[in-house]
Amino acid sequence: MDFIHYGTQYIDDDDISEVIDSLKSGFLTTGPKVIEFEKALSETVGSRFAVAVNSGTAALHIAAMLAELHPEDEVITSPITFAASSNCVLYCGAKPIFADICPDTMLLDIESVKSKITAKTRAIIPVHYGGEMCDMDAFACLAEEYGLVLIQDAAHSLGGLIRGKPQGAYLGMQIWSFHPVKTITTGEGGAVTTNDESVYEKLIRYRTHGITRDNSQFVQHSEDDGAWYYEMLDLGYNYRLTDFQCALGISQLKKLKGFAQRRKEIVARYNTAFDDMDVLVQKTPEWSDPVRHLYTIRLCDKSQRRVVYEQLQKKNIGVNVHYIPVYWLPYYQKIGYERGICPIAEDSYERMITLPLHPSLSNEQVEYVIEAVRDVVS
């Protein structure tokens, strides 16, 4: 069996010809494809507005900027995520606070979040880990009760529904990533979606240096200022996404239904196969209809993790581990986080192995992975 990646992009001839057409159009950076991609994305995720940026990390950064964080402020998130989910809080000079996860769903535990809310809490970043989604109805109530900014880290969960509603229907912001392993790709890329027009206007400025040419936003415009005039209102960045990447994104979004269906088929097959085995799988909460990004198993005997991982690698299966608890990473240790903050997250990490899941896996490869796991976990 050839090497099987845990996740990879699916690019076809339609994607390639869309990118070539865009390259020939005369626009390289911001042009009509950016607007078209933003419109298609907001329709897909059920939000009024979308702002495309050059990575999911940039999306998290400008979303966190909206919370107007000060040095003592706190933002609560999950430790079982990619470091970007909390790095954005550090970029804004504030303090990430890690709440624990639920053992069965591996999603941020709202009870643990409640226990960590203080007078300094400004925002919550629920992470839709693996594509399973947090209960956003409950998180939205909590955010309203305490006046907190709500940012869904939806990098894993494009296409998923919560109680039949799209993730973009909720208050606050949602961030998306279009890195090659994610559900659709633009190479590198990301976006923030929202239903709030004033939030949207700020995000648009933060993407381009904090600069605006919209005279309704000007604060020191005078009679002598002509059409050249612009103002910088905030300290923004250059987080723009190119037009040809957006052309790829539009073409990829057209395939989302097919991608979702194939991911669901593979997850269903894995779930059935692992049902009678000595491994834990990530449970789907009753409110969620997910398009899974990751398929992780957790071993009952954690002393076996390294051996199982290495034997699966030897069988040419590109298993992985998602994720090391963020506050265990050396940088977080250096700035004062200690181990032991989130015991369930730490225990889950020690048992966890990520299996291959992407739309181009064949049935034969899926069965090969299942047999290999059955073989090795005994």
Ligand SMILES: *Cc1c(COP(=O)(O)O)cnc(C)c1O
């Ligand atoms: C991929 C990812 C991001 C952002 O990723 P980029 O590589 O910057 O696009 C953010 N959060 C999570 C949970 C992710 O998996």
